[in-house]
Amino acid sequence: MCRSFIVQYWIPASLVASLVISGCSLFPEDVAEQNTVEVKPVAELKVPDGLTAAKKPAQYDIPPAPNAPVTEVELKSPMQVLALATNSRVEEEEKEARIWFERSEFTGELLPYLQKNVLDFGQEKQIEMTQKDQQGLIFETGWISRFEEEGFWLWKDMVEKEQSRFLVVLEPKPHGRTVGLRVQLLEHRFIDNTAKLSAIAQKREEVYFLNRLVDKVATVELAQIKLKKAQSRQITLTTGFDEQGNPAMITGQTLDTAWAQLELLFEQNGFVVNDLDRTKYSFFLTYSEPETGFWDSLWGDEETIVLPLTAGDYQVVLTKAEVGTILSWRDGEGKVMSAEQVSALHQALVQLIKKDNIEL
Structure with a gap:
């Protein structure tokens, strides 16, 4: 039996609107009932005279064995030889x-x-x-x-x-x-x-x-x-002077490489990057001496390298040189460090560069 039903749509412009739809089906019969698709077998490929047919892989063929006994099948996949070495x-x-x-x-x-x-x-x-x-x-x-x-538990063996x-x-x-x-x-x-x-x-x-x-x-x-x-890694970081004659450090790395390597150096050795200006190649840092935990002191096999810096804010400004990059170290107010400070800091940084495999 066919019935009528009411579908209501709510529209912001009006409070209530209704639409009455009558009928026995929403879809035509030819859509609801799909015809069975006839599957036609593909004819065998005919090879022209003078040519040979390609070999068919037989590793997946199941050999006929109508009278073979049913045996237990191992459901573990075979292991694969792993070429872990580069050669x-x-x-x-x-x-x-x-x-x-x-x-x-x-x-x-x-x-x-x-x-x-x-x-x-x-x-x-x-x-x-x-x-x-x-x-x-x-x-x-x-x-x-x-x-x-x-x-189980204490009785494991x-x-x-x-x-x-x-x-x-x-x-x-x-x-x-x-x-x-x-x-x-x-x-x-x-x-x-x-x-x-x-x-x-x-x-x-x-x-x-x-x-x-x-x-x-x-x-x-x-x-x-x-x-x-x-x-083969060569540490090119040395002490020198910037264009204004102020004490600075000089590395043979390019400006972009030195910038990326300094980010790694800061991250691993007690520096916090508060801000940076990539257009002026400037880092704004806060330094605090890394804390050595109890387990580090007990099991650590490497001596902790302490930088000759007091806890506080610092700036590092990078400028392009004729060969490499100039690193200007300054205090939090932008004042350039003295030659003695730069020299002492350079010696400690060289040890960190070796330890952390930094390319500077």
């Missing part, structure tokens, strides 16, 4: 737990570099590494245990679950600039004799151990990069 890479469609390293400026002779990292890794992790050949290309590990935490032994193989190319690092699982045993290791779990064990070795190489490489960067 490492993984080849596509690699079936083994293998990664390739290229010689770089940080490795020197690549094979001795990797041999040392493998042995150092075993020493750090307390894993027995036995060299199995005269060339030092094959290493065999001792038993490596894996533990899991069991229990680490329980050994399984053990593994691996073969670590270095595979140098004839030219010596490329060396492969491959890991193979030799033996595995569960503490619970009823458990079994699947093929996917075996590959996961190999990849996990390989990633730990690669992480060791990447850690050593990162330390070398930081050391070389620190050695």
